Amino acid sequence: MSALPNCPKCNSEYTYEDGMMYVCPECAHEWSQDAAADAAEDERVIKDSNGNVLQDGDTVTVIKDLKVKGSSLVVKVGTKVKNIRLCDGDHDIDCKIDGIGAMKLKSEFVKKA
């Protein structure tokens, strides 16, 4: 048997399935299984090196020298990067750095400013 999620309202563990819905017998809350799946997908959280959650528009600081692929440029440790945009992939931060231009960073090499 697969475990059903607890009720998001009262946290009851007696949730049962009714068609495509989940139902809580304790507070009568009903919610769709699709919504639960969507929420799980949206939960892709990108964190900085300290474990802080990053969001679009954040300013971060680079915590180590990073070579810019295909050039001799280096993003120096301590460089402030404003207005980041989170994206998918191995490099999960899209940004523009003064003097370098648009590039992608890995969230593990930055910290929230």
Ligand SMILES: [Zn+2]
């Ligand atoms: Zn409930």
